[in-house]
Amino acid sequence: MKSRRLSIRVPDPLLGRLESYLDQQGLTVTEGVLASYVGQNERLPFLAWIGRVKQRLVVLKNNIFLP
Numbered sequence: 001m002k003s004r005r006l007s008i009r010v011p012d013p014l015l016g017r018l019e020s021y022l023d024q025q026g027l028t029v030t031e032g033v034l035a036s037y038v039g040q041n042e043r044l045p046f047l048a049w050i051g052r053v054k055q056r057l058v059v060l061k062n063n064i065f066l067p
Contacts, residue, residue: 010018022032025048036052 018032019029022029025032027035036048
């Protein structure tokens with residue numbers, strides 16, 4: 001499969017946290033970033049996926065039940 005390079009800027013503290021998390025999960029930076037964006041990677045931990053779902057539900061709840 002042909003691939004292309006994508007460059008992004010990430011603040012050092014955030015990059016450190018990302019690299020640490022991905023190292024613990026055994027994922028490459030590419031796998032982790034793409035999996036979290038697309039939401040489809042069998043190696044992405046189930047609890048991380050649940051955490052993202054909870055965050056999205058909070059946003060939806062706040063948008064629906066505004067005073």
